[in-house]
Amino acid sequence: MAGSLQSGPRRRGPARPRGGAGGLGMAPEGWARGPLLWGLLLLLLLLSPGPGPPACRGAQPNASAAWDRCKRAAPCERLRSNACLGSALPYAATSTLLAADSGSQEEAHDKLLLWSGLRNAPRCWDAIQPLLCAVYMPKCEDGQVELPSQTLCQATRGPCTIVERERGWPDFLKCTTDRFPEGCPNEVQNLKFxxxxxxxxxxVQTDNPKSWYEDVEGxxxxxxxxxxxxxxxRDMHLYIATFSSVTIFCTFFTLATFVADWKNSNRYPAxxxxxxxxxxxxxxxxxxxxFMDGARGEIVCRADGTMRLGEPTSNETLSCVIIFVIVYYSLMSGVIWFVMLTYAWHTSFKALGTTYQPLLGKTSYFxxxxxxxxxxxTVAILAVAQVDGDSVSGICFVGYKNYRYRAGFVLAPIGLVLIVGGYFLIRGVMTLFSIKSNHPGLLSEKAASKIxxxxxxxxxxxxxxxxFVLITFACHFYDFFNQAEWERSFREYxxxxxxxxxxxxxxxxxxxCEIKNRPSLLVEKIxxxxxxxxGISMSxxxxxxxxxxxxxRTWCRLTGQSDDEPKRIKKSRMIAKAFSKRKELLRNPEQEVSFSMRTVSHDGPVAGLAFDISEPSADVSSAWAQHVTKMVARRGAILPQDISVTPVATPVPPDERANLWVVDAEISPELEKRASRKKRRRRKKKEVCPLGPALCDVGYFTPPARSAVPRLPKLPQQKCLVLPPDLALQGSVTHGRRPGFAPIHSQTNLMDAELLDADSDF
Structure with a gap:
């Protein structure tokens, strides 16, 4: 405006020559009105703000509005105490306008004492002190009280969630923009408390966020x-030490027993x-x-003195994780082995009395x-970091804090194992009962007793x-249903x-203060x-x-003493060894078949489950002994001579060998009756020499000299069961399967030998 007004006469100036004298004549009249016009223009210039630059226009009203937004009219009163929560205030007057629950400075002081209970939440206390002083003891000057900023209010919402959950923020402390405007400076913000x-x-105080208790940061x-x-x-630790020691002793004794006789014990399913x-x-x-020195604190406690929760974490030792892996992995492996055991029992019992081996080739899958x-x-649990420590049990396990993970990783597998293992166990018992009830005549007394x-x-x-599994489920359900109540009681405490x-x-x-509801120690012990x-029942x-x-036997072997226990040899193994030496026996009829101590068979430690169809028994059956020579000769194993068994590992005097080396079999009464009937029928038949009377009378066969070693019972010697070697080479007789050898005995005798081979109890 000033520029335009000053340029007016300049634009009008050049027009003067146009008027000539007229223009000059008018000059006195214009100048007469000039002072009035210039006065009006000067007045307008003073009243107008002027054009000015755009940035300057409106600056004064905005500053005034901002000043009014950060302050509010209030009566001011002198501070009776120039300290707030232990920190000196840099002003002398305050107002109780902002604190709706206080009408005087004394009431404000009492309310601050109540809020000081948040000292027990360190991070909340650090954040809320400036806000409390800015509300209860604000700066008041010239009838205007300073309002706290929105930033100051929002800084308390995160660390002080416990206030929101337990009591709720009062209305005058809620972060509304009318009470806590944006961008307002405040004297209290710069205080050091x-x-x-x-x-x-x-x-306990800690700076680790993973250790903070719920809503109590710090x-x-x-x-x-x-x-x-x-x-x-202390009571629980003594209880754990006692039962874990008993379990270790029982299971170690079982392992040592298996190892002491591993050759006979390493058989499935036992x-x-x-x-x-x-x-x-x-x-x-x-x-x-x-129970090692200082181990419990290392296992269940963090370095800051808090309980281990949500392991594994960084900056902590692996002792908690190692104990968890040992306990959890072993427990899950043990219960899954239980399923394999029941399945192996079921399939083995179904194959009793047959040559079928149901577990052959399946053990590697086990x-x-x-x-x-x-x-x-185990890897899944570590991946979700749900391993927690417990000072009562002294170990780290899954789901001590979050029971849902314990239900998914502990109860679900154990429940599945219970169902599958129980099914196979019941089927196995039913199979044994079926064998006993459907075939009573084919079972010897010993076999029936074993079943x-x-x-x-x-x-x-x-x-x-x-x-035990039902007890475990009941105890865990007790924990699950009451854990929320226990947590609530602890929070109130x-x-x-x-x-x-x-x-x-x-x-x-x-x-x-006391915890009203807490877990029962008796349930934990159960x-x-x-x-x-x-574990003890498994042993x-x-x-x-x-x-x-x-x-x-192990003690005698370690001390070098002689074991006078009767040895038992599998008859099938004896026949197989004789068959492998048939050529040597043909060349040297005086040679003896000997067995070392390693060929001797014993019951394994789980004797009740050793249902081996080739299991030897304690005595020699007359029926089996009567036919053993025929069976061996039928297979072309040896000449019809004595079969001697000589121990290799431990020398025994000849007069005691008869009492030591025995091969046994038990025949049910029905089979014995059948054998006696067949014997009577055979007696009625005429003896027929396979090679003819001429060869039987010339004395080609000469009985061998009697050995000094006690021998197994055998049939009465019959001449010409097998040709002498010199006649066999002539090839004049070609009866039977082998050239030069006559048939050993009839088909009826073969069937008798097979039926009466009682290698097993079945």
């Missing part, structure tokens, strides 16, 4: 479980019990590891499944297994402990008893007489 927060027991649960007392901790006991043995070691499934489960004993042991074992501090500062009655009891399968004999 000396009072720092601390954690009230059972919480504090974590102490390592020792606050739900149990110190006395209960050897599966070796692996089951090995799993429980290793798992018990994981339970006992806490190992593949049993060792790989627990490995996958009865095995059925009884399987029934007891199945009852214990089902009982933590808040009560925080109120104790407030009560002391305000001289109010101190509340009595749960552990079920787990350790399962009971070697609590047999056969185990005593194994250790007796």
């Amino acid at each position: 000396n009072s720092s927060g601390h954690c009230e027991a059972p919480l 504090c974590g649960i102490q390592c020792q479980n606050p739900l149990f007392t110190e006395h209960e901790h 050897v599966i019990l070796f692996y089951v006991n090995a799993c429980f043995f290793v798992g018990s070691i994981g339970w006992l590891a806490q 190992h593949l499944v049993t060792w790989s499934i627990p490995f996958v489960l 009865n004993e095995t059925m009884l042991r399987l029934g007891i074992f199945g009852f214990l297994a089902f009982g 933590v808040l009560c402990e925080a109120n104790v501090t407030i009560a002391i500062q305000t001289n109010k009655p101190i509340p009595n 749960n552990l008893f079920a787990m350790f009891g399962t 009971t399968w070697v609590w047999t007489k056969a185990t005593l004999l194994i250790w007796k």
Whole structure:
């Protein structure tokens, strides 16, 4: 405007020459009105803000509006205490306008004492102190009180979630824009507060966010479980030490028994019990590891003194993870081996009395499944970081805090194992019962007794297994249904402990804090008893007489003493060895067939399950002894001579050998009757010399000299059962399967020999 007004006369100036004199004549009249016009223009210039630059227009009103937005009209009063929460205030006047719950400075001071209970939440206390002072003791000057900024209010929402959850923020502390405008400076924001927060027991202060207790940032649960007392901790530790030691002793004895007679014990399905006991043995070691010096604190506690939760984590030792892997992997492997054991029993019982070997080629799959499934489960748990420590049990396990993971990774596999293993176990018992009830005449007394004993042991074992698993499920369900109540009681206890501090500062009655609902120590003991009891029950399968004999033989072998126990040799092995030496026996009829101690067969430690169709018995059956020579000769094994058995490992005097070396078989009464009837029929038949009377009378066959070594019973010597070597080479007789040899005996005798070969109890 000023520029345009100053340029007006300049644009009008050049027009003067046009008017000539007229223009000059008008000059006095224009100048007469000039002062009035110039006065009006000057007045307009003073009243107008002027064009100015765009940035300057409106600056004054905006600054005034911002100043009014960050302040509010309020009556000011002099501070009676120039300190707020222990920090000196840089101003002298305040107002109670912003704190709706306080009408005076004394009430504001009392409210600040109540808010000081948040000292037990360190990070919340650090964030909320400036806000409390800015609201309860704000700066007031010239009838205007300063409003706290929105940033100051929002800084308390994260660390102080416990306020929102427990009590809720009062209306005057909610971060609304009318009470907490954006971008307002405040004197309190620059204050340095000396009072720092601390954690009230059972919480401990920590800077690790993974250790913080729910909604209480800066504090974590102490390592020792606050739900149990110190006395209960000691009681539980003694209980664990006792039962884990018993489990280790029982399972170790089982493993040592298997190893002492591994040659006879390494047979399926009995050897599966070796692996089951090995799993429980290793798992018990994981339970006992806490009793080493300082080991329990290293296992279940973090370096900051809090309980291990959500392992594995960085900057922490692997002791917790190692114990978890040992205990969990061993437990899962053991229960899966139980399924394999019941399946092996079922298939083996179905094949009793036959030459079919149902487990041949399947044992490698047993190992593949049993060792790989627990490995996958263990890796999955570590991947989701759900391994927690527990000071009561002294170990780290899955789902101590989040029971859903314990249900998925512990109860679900155990429940599946119970169903599958129980099915095969029941089928196995039914198979044995079917054999006993449907074939009573074909079973000897010993075989029937063994089946009865095995059925009884399987029934007891199945009852214990089902009982222990049901106990485990019941204890876990008890935990699941009550865990929410226990957590609520613990939270109330933590808040009560925080109120104790407030009560002391305000001289109010101190509340009595206690955890009203907490877990039962008896239920925890029952749960552990079920787990350790399962391992002990697995070891009971070697609590047999056969185990005593194994250790007796082991002791004699280690001390070099002679074992006077009657030895038992598998008849099939004896015949096979004689057959392999048939050529040597033909060249040297005086040669003896000897057996070393390694060929001697014993019962394994799990004698009740050794249903081997070639299992030797304790005595020599007359029927078997009568036909053994025919069976051997029929297979072209040896000449009709004595079969001697000489021990190699331990020399025995000749007068005692007859009592030591025996081969036995048991025949049921029905088979004995059939054999006697066949004998009577054979007596009526005429003896026929296979090579003719001429050869039988000339004395080509000369009985060998009697050996000094006691020999097995044999048939009366019959001449000409086999041709002498010199006649056999002539090739004049070609009867039978081998050139030069006559048929050994009739087809009826062959059938008799096969039917009466009682290598087994069935």
